[in-house]
Amino acid sequence: MPIFCGGTGLYFKAFLEGLGEAPPADARLRAVLEAAPLEKLLDELRKCDPAAYEKIDKKNPRRVIRAVEVIRLTGKPFSDQRADWNTQPATRSLQHFFCFTRSSDDLRQRIDARVDAMFARGLVDETRELLKRGLADNKTAMQAIGYRQVVEHLHGERSLPETIELVKIRTRRFAKRQLTWFRARKNLEWIELKPDESLEKWPLEISRLIRKQN
DSSP: OOOOOOSOHHHHHHHHHOOOOOOOOOHHHHHHHHHSOHHHHHHHHHHHOHHHHHHSOTTOHHHHHHHHHHHHHHSSOHHHHHTTSOOSOOTTOOSOOEEEEEOHHHHHHHHHHHHHHHHHTTHHHHHHHHHHTTGGGOTTGGGSTTHHHHHHHHTTSSOHHHHHHHHHHHHHHHHHHHHHHHHTOSSOEEEEEOTTOOSTTHHHHHHHHHHHHO
């Protein structure tokens, strides 16, 4: 019996429902769009696809570029193509879907401690070294929480304490988006862990729950 484990909602959605029919990236068109001002791309998206414009993260160039790219390649609204995702249960749908969570206070403390540990273990030096190897040219890596904020710190945009606090804030927001996505799923069984509780006992406990449900 396969077990799928992780926190990225898109992976579960792709597995259960498929990914629609949007075309792959076009290198030449992508280069043109990446060179264009974000405001211009947003204006094009607003005119061509108001529905996508209203929902898209307007501060995320990567998503805006992808939306405009799909529209130009297909001549169809990006929002319509996203709506083509299969909403019927997949033939390989999961029988049991458990989601671990923690209280807001516990989660916040754990996130803050994790960020502090990242910096204590050398995130700034690591980022400085990666910049020498071309990190700034890797658009995907530069979107990662932590690297982007540290790069801005190294460029003098904010102090180290301010950078650490910003990484904590961005991480908490990311965790909140994950929770929002999973809470919208109706077939989840939620398990809230206590502050001092680890996951060690849960493989056997989940096996017991599955046998009981069957």
